[in-house]
Amino acid sequence: MLTVTELARQTDTTPHAVRYYTRKGLLQPVRHPENNYRLYKPSEVRWLKFVRQAKALGYTLAEIRAIMLDADKGQSPCPRVREILLKHIEENRRQLEILMSLQKRMEFALKQWADMPDGVPDGHSVCHLIESSTDDKKGELQ
Amino acid sequence: MLTVTELARQTDTTPHAVRYYTRKGLLQPVRHPENNYRLYKPSEVRWLKFVRQAKALGYTLAEIRAIMLDADKGQSPCPRVREILLKHIEENRRQLEILMSLQKRMEFALKQWADMPDGVPDGHSVCHLIESSTDDKKGELQ
DNA sequence: CTACAGCCTATACCTTAGGCACAGGTCAAG
DNA sequence: CTTGACCTGTGCCTAAGGTATAGGCTGTAG
Numbered sequence: 001m002l003t004v005t006e007l008a009r010q011t012d013t014t015p016h017a018v019r020y021y022t023r024k025g026l027l028q029p030v031r032h033p034e035n036n037y038r039l040y041k042p043s044e045v046r047w048l049k050f051v052r053q054a055k056a057l058g059y060t061l062a063e064i065r066a067i068m069l070d071a072d073k074g075q076s077p078c079p080r081v082r083e084i085l086l087k088h089i090e091e092n093r094r095q096l097e098i099l100m101s102l103q104k105r106m107e108f109a110l111k112q113w114a115d116m117p118d119g120v121p122d123g124h125s126v127c128h129l130i131e132s133s134t135d136d137k138k139g140e141l142q
Numbered sequence: 143m144l145t146v147t148e149l150a151r152q153t154d155t156t157p158h159a160v161r162y163y164t165r166k167g168l169l170q171p172v173r174h175p176e177n178n179y180r181l182y183k184p185s186e187v188r189w190l191k192f193v194r195q196a197k198a199l200g201y202t203l204a205e206i207r208a209i210m211l212d213a214d215k216g217q218s219p220c221p222r223v224r225e226i227l228l229k230h231i232e233e234n235r236r237q238l239e240i241l242m243s244l245q246k247r248m249e250f251a252l253k254q255w256a257d258m259p260d261g262v263p264d265g266h267s268v269c270h271l272i273e274s275s276t277d278d279k280k281g282e283l284q
Numbered sequence: 285c286t287a288c289a290g291c292c293t294a295t296a297c298c299t300t301a302g303g304c305a306c307a308g309g310t311c312a313a314g
Numbered sequence: 315c316t317t318g319a320c321c322t323g324t325g326c327c328t329a330a331g332g333t334a335t336a337g338g339c340t341g342t343a344g
Contacts, residue, residue: 005321019323020302035309037322050268057251057275058244061301067269077269078260085255089248092241099238102200106231109199113227118220126192127209127219133199147292161294162331177338179293203330 001030001039011048018048024061026051026068058088109133143172143181153190160190166203168193168210200230251275 004015011018021027022038027048029038047068054064063084070077112132119128146157153160163169164180169190171180189210196206205226212219254274261270 003321014302015322016304017302024301035322047268050273053275054272055301056247057272058248059272071268074262076260076262078271081269081271082252082255085248085252089245089252092245092248096238096241096245099234099241103231103234103238105198106200106227106234110224110227110231113224118218120216120218124188126189126213127223129220129223130196130199130201131192133195145292156331157293158333159331166330177293197330 002042002044003040004038007040007044007048010045011052013048013052021048021051021061025065026061057085058092059084105133144184144186145182146180149182149186149190152187153194155190155194163190163193163203167207168203199227200234201226247275 002010004018008015008018018027019038022029027040027044029040029044031037032039051061051064054067055061059067067077067081067084070080109129113129116129116132119125125131144152146160150157150160160169161180164171169182169186171182171186173179174181193203193206196209197203201209209219209222212222251271255271258271258274261267267273
């Protein structure tokens with residue numbers, strides 16, 4: 001049986017993250033009856049490595065939990081795994097477009113501002129730089 | 143004097159967002175002595191439009207507040223505004239690289255999985271799809 | 285006159301994935 | 315015996331609001 005720190009070390013995480021995953025239901029340790037420490041079965045190392053792998057692929061903890069529940073019921077989680085990946089690819093594409101649009105707006109403003117002097121607040125203007133920026137599509141910023 | 147809903151309507155926001163900005167110190171309404179409603183001066187419309195403009199350029203509320211404090215002290219906020227924009231352009235570039243790397247990983251996995259059958263959990267594997275994914279650079283995911 | 289609908293207000297809790305801080309417990313070295 | 319290092323636990327904090335709940339106002343229909 002492993003303590004949080006031992007488990008964290010074997011999976012390249014922090015003890016706090018291990019406790020967090022536990023709170024989220026991704027790990028089920030037992031408690032040491034004397035000091036109340038979390039104690040993990042050695043097989044949890046494999047589970048946790050799976051979690052890290054899935055996270056690196058963009059899966060959220062809630063999605064990973066759903067995948068685990070599939071597996072716990074003996075069902076193949078693979079259909080769900082494929083479906084979530086497709087959704088993420090779409091979402092990420094949208095997010096990339098938003099950030100690229102923001103990047104363009106910022107770089108355009110930077111260029112525009114290069115020739116403008118600093119102004120002093122005069123009561124009807126806070127910062128003319130920002131106020132001068134054309135506000136086309138804002139794009140939700142997530 | 144405007145109520146939250148009137149102010150929100152004139153600036154294309156929601157009443158809740160107006161209250162949130164107020165809590166964050168970006169607006170300073172007085173309170174109606176009878177019903178405790180927030181009451182905003184008509185000039186706050188211009189302030190709030192400035193906030194929306196800055197947000198569209200990627201500024202955070204905390205940064206906008208710092209800019210306003212500059213202006214309140216009679217200092218030109220423009221140097222700070224330029225400096226923050228540069229920082230954001232750098233940060234956003236990093237974030238874009240992270241998301242593009244994730245997008246590549248996801249699309250690679252999708253292609254790789256196309257030829258793989260669904261598996262049933264067998265005790266030493268949760269989902270071979272995810273487990274088969276090569277985990278090169280994860281890139282922090284923000 | 286009152287019941288109800290609709291709109292307004294206020295506060296409080298929820299979100300992600302942990303980071304950070306604090307208080308207490310255990311162990312070996314000095 | 316005490317000190318320091320290391321471990322544990324819990325609880326608060328994040329950005330920018332969304333959503334839910336509870337209460338107050340007015341207009342109208344019965």
